[in-house]
Amino acid sequence: MAKETAAFQLIKSKAKLLKREAFVLYFAYKDHRVTWYAKLFAICVVAYAFSPIDLIPDFIPILGYLDDIILVPLGIWLALKLIPEEVISDCRAKAQELIAKGKPKNWVAGILFILIWILFGIWLSWYLYKLLLT
Known part of the structure; x- marks a missing residue:
């Protein structure tokens, strides 16, 4: 222990x-x-x-x-x-x-990071979608 x-x-x-x-x-x-x-x-x-x-x-x-x-x-x-x-x-x-x-807690920076990851996920999904359709 x-x-x-x-x-x-x-x-x-x-x-x-x-x-x-x-x-x-x-x-x-x-x-x-x-x-x-x-x-x-x-x-x-x-x-x-x-x-x-x-x-x-x-x-x-x-x-x-x-x-x-x-x-x-x-x-x-x-x-x-x-x-x-x-x-x-x-x-x-x-x-x-x-x-x-x-x-300190910086909510603006936290929200910015989350938005960047969301935008990256949307872009990657769109890219893969286009790649699979062509």
Whole structure:
């Protein structure tokens, strides 16, 4: 029982670290010292990490959590490699301050992400429909 609790605590601490690193990428996206391609990759990772919609839905056994376990940490790691270290340290301080205050809820951004996913789904459905008819 103690091993399960220790393992759960380890997973919980890793999840908090990932959440902080996602906020680091968000702040790095806004920094002028970051190259455009690093900003583009960082904002894509942040959007995917905070999006309520996953590439692989969570209700699919085992595969559903693979994107959360593999894709998000890998994306964060790659994005951090593209950003200068001094920017990362500045952004980590900002992220730690934001987390200490309690993260704000941005309903506009949430609705925007949902609309983007809906539009993508409509476009993909239309594309596949046209592809199958021709």
